[in-house]
Amino acid sequence: MPRRSVLTIAFAIVLASCSSRKPTQAAPRDGSATDSGSSCPPGMVLIDGGTFAMGLPPGVDGGSDEYAVSENWRPTERRVSLSPYCIDRTEVTVSSYAACTSCEPAVTFEDSSRAELTSRDRERFTELCNSNHPGRTAHPVNCVSFAQAVAYCRAVGKSLPTEAQWEYAARGADGRLYPWGNDEPSSSRLNACDSECRALKERLEFDVPETLFDDSDGYAATAPVGAFPGGASPFGVLDMAGNVEEWVADSYGLYEAGSFLDPVAPSVRRDPDPRGKVVRGGSWGSLGPSTIRATHRMGFLVSNPPSWYLGFRCALLI
């Protein structure tokens, strides 16, 4: 059709791009996990990929940023499809982090370069940052910045998981609220704030309005990684609800409804704020059930001082 020349071609190109510029539609797949072995480095779990509804479904009571919002701001579904990837079975430990010779040391605050630190801050950092304690080498490394987490993962040939990879590894595709299912949190499933945690926090002059458990989970602060096999996710990934919260790769913002294939940060309704990165999962200091849900999220400014609640794990796209 010679007469349809330039404009027709342009229209055809734009039509084609209409489909390609929208987040890719992915064919649903059933996800499954394979133990590390042939495909993943040791200590990682192979997740074959799959499709799941990310975030809370409309109607479940939760933080409003746990819902995807549609164009008219109404909570709706965000369907995410993921390619196969490996993810660390546990959080990165103090010993693993220390073995990284090219990595900047986690915060110890032994030095006094941070003039703004009060003596109380210094006491807290000393007590709670695991790198300060030779007996905690099997505990998750905490008090690390986002940049340090990124650098470590890169140094070992991996990367931080995306938010979607993290959530899928934590809850799979069946819509469960917690890694182990929908049963209420208990001290046998995760390390969160219990009676010992309360005592520790009170000693360090934190405000502790409540605790997650009345009984003891066995640890005042962090626990050695993998100490709670009863809290394993459907893929066998551990410590996704407690111990330390975890940096993920995405910038923080409300996430968008729709269907996405391997979404990478950021996929939010408005321009992302690169100052804030998403933090996922609960920690040893978690006080309420909503903050340990597998959908729980918040933004943490990268310029903040490192936190003793915050660690990370790595992922590897295969």
Next chain:
Amino acid sequence: MKQIVQRDVALVSFRRQLHRSALGSIYARFEGMARFELETETQDLQAFRLTLDTKTKQVQLQVDDLLFGAHGKVTASKNKLSFTLGLDHVAIEFEPFSLNPVAVHLPSIKLPAAGQRFRVEQELPALGLTGAATLEIELFVEFVPDYRNLAKHFNATTAKKAVQMTKSALYKVTGHTGTVGRLVVRAGRAAVVAPFKLIGNSIGRQLAMDAMKLGSKTKALQNLIVRASKILSAGTVVVDTWLSVKAALPGVIGRYHKNVLGVVNPEFAQGYTLFMTAMTAEGVRPGDTFLDWTTKLTRMASTPPDMLGVVEKLAVSGTVSGPDKHAKDWVTAQMRSGPRTRNVDVIAAETSWEELYREGYNLYYLFMDLAQNASGSGRVASAFRFLPLAQKLVNAAGMIAAYQDVVTFVIASSLFEDARTGSQPTDLWEGWRDVAAFHRSVFGADAAMRQANFLSLVDVTNLRVSIPPFADFQ
């Protein structure tokens, strides 16, 4: 030592009625979020479990105050309403309902509250938190018609006018970005469709099924349209694409006009149906960028004399007068220098396809005879160089007309709120996917067959397009 935690809170569906008349109600609906950046001296992230229940009356009132200010007041008259947003006064003027019951003219509204940053401890002290929050707001002004009442006022003129006005308003809307409020027109096309829906989706479905059983597939669609039109008490539910210039005109001009139409109208129809064919193909998923679609087009550097205007005047008054510029001089100048063109960026939503059609028509009119009968092969060859340009212009006009019809449908249908259930489509493009699937089922999955079927619905003599992307058959 401060640590800052971010939490986004959606302030979902905050709606206030601004005006109500017998024909419908107008609402200001605010949708948005607040980004909280909460500070702590304790380094205890777990203390920040922000729970802002936007459903409670108290929080709504607080947000209301933030948006409207302490003295928020809404005044409405027959064709104007105004209210205060923060410190700024906003006025909206409407087309008088008495003239057109379904068209609403909406100027752009800047939202002073959008991007506003406030201290949480001052504005929302009940939260017991310290930090700042930034409002991210979109304003929707909605006209929700009283469909039963509107149906009584419907006729072909108001329906057609409403569609045109809605198009204009919507195209302005698509130009808005960022902090400027997005305006939503809940009138026009949606109102045209609405009475049909109101009468009953089951009736609509039955109509479609009945129609499908009759005769050929094309006939089935035509039948459906006719019956739907009767129910609407409107002349037609499809958008009459344009042009009522009669083919039967007296004298030489009339015959010449007919010859030109014989070329340019099929070209227009081909452009229109080609676009519809592409848009109804399996797997086409237009996204929001579709609304901003821009392409390049070659147009004449100097506008041709308006020969179509001559024909139009002849059709109306029976008299002939010259075009707006001297045709012979213009043609001579063009022949001397060859086609002088310019490449222009065409924003499809904002381009007047009628103007493109007119330019193509005029160009063809001026050079058709010359190309066939000029003395000397050089002059013939020169004249022939203009004809493809003319054809491309009308082909592009057809495509853009189709594009605009699609956009009108997509946006209007996505805004449609079922009068009975109050539900809305959640996806802007949902309606189009349904329409495309329907067309594939009726016109065929094969693109060539579908385009041929589309073409059969175009009256190329009067350039009346009866392709029913808008028929409501759900």
